[in-house]
Amino acid sequence: GENVEQHPSTLSVQEGDSAVIKCTYSDSASNYFPWYKQELGKGPQLIIDIRSNVGEKKDQRIAVTLNKTAKHFSLHITETQPEDSAVYFCAASPYTGRRALTFGSGTRLQVQP
Amino acid sequence: ETGVTQSPTHLIKTRGQQVTLRCSSQSGHNTVSWYQQALGQGPQFIFQYYREEENGRGNFPPRFSGLQFPNYSSELNVNALELDDSALYLCASSGELAGGRKGSYNEQFFGPGTRLTVL
Numbered sequence: 732g733e734n735v736e737q738h739p740s741t742l743s744v745q746e747g748d749s750a751v752i753k754c755t756y757s758d759s760a761s762n763y764f765p766w767y768k769q770e771l772g773k774g775p776q777l778i779i780d781i782r783s784n785v786g787e788k789k790d791q792r793i794a795v796t797l798n799k800t801a802k803h804f805s806l807h808i809t810e811t812q813p814e815d816s817a818v819y820f821c822a823a824s825p826y827t828g829r830r831a832l833t834f835g836s837g838t839r840l841q842v843q844p
Numbered sequence: 845e846t847g848v849t850q851s852p853t854h855l856i857k858t859r860g861q862q863v864t865l866r867c868s869s870q871s872g873h874n875t876v877s878w879y880q881q882a883l884g885q886g887p888q889f890i891f892q893y894y895r896e897e898e899n900g901r902g903n904f905p906p907r908f909s910g911l912q913f914p915n916y917s918s919e920l921n922v923n924a925l926e927l928d929d930s931a932l933y934l935c936a937s938s939g940e941l942a943g944g945r946k947g948s949y950n951e952q953f954f955g956p957g958t959r960l961t962v963l
Contacts, residue, residue, distance in 0.1 A: 737886075763950045765950075772956075775887065777953060780951065830892075830938075831889040834888070835886055836885060
């Protein structure tokens with residue numbers, strides 16, 4: 732089955748700096764890669780996703796890149812703000828069929844004011 | 845358009861008991877997936893329901909079972925509770941949207957979860 736590894740487990744940045752979180756996956760059948768933000772006491776919130784026919788996608792301060800050959804994908808947050816502090820999860824799934832998400836272990840991002 | 849809701853918010857049970865958790869999917873979504881999130885870990889896929897049929901299952905024993913109703917809401921049942929079942933149980937909905945709008949079966953929207961504690 733699919734295995735998703737996520738690094739780093741914790742990340743502390745100064746407000747205004749950039750943050751990068753990296754994930755690798757094992758199953759070449761995976762072709763949908765969402766990122767979720769989870770705040771304390773809440774369910775995961777979908778913040779951005781990318782499909783395997785796209786190498787990069789941006790949404791305001793958030794971008795995701797995908798290297799399908801190397802089975803790597805990354806989340807980039809620019810101009811970080813204190814409200815970006817949360818746990819971020821990457822995930823992978825096939826684009827068709829069951830579409831069960833396999834999650835990474837999470838990155839706790841702390842943005843220092 | 846309402847989001848995914850789950851009930852109850854918190855639950856405390858003892859070993860050996862049975863529990864039922866409930867989920868209402870986002871308006872019009874016809875697919876519900878259940879995930880278990882242990883403390884400090886990522887969610888783990890339990891199973892998925894599509895139009896009232898189980899549509900795939902993760903590595904969980906048969907004492908984890910589910911249902912989906914005609915209105916696409918869903919239940920997760922766990923029998924013979926064990927201490928390791930203590931976790932946040934998350935429901936996610938996806939699929940078609942109401943009113944002819946096109947949804948995506950890949951985009952899964954999560955509810956707030958039910959925190960289960962087994963003593």
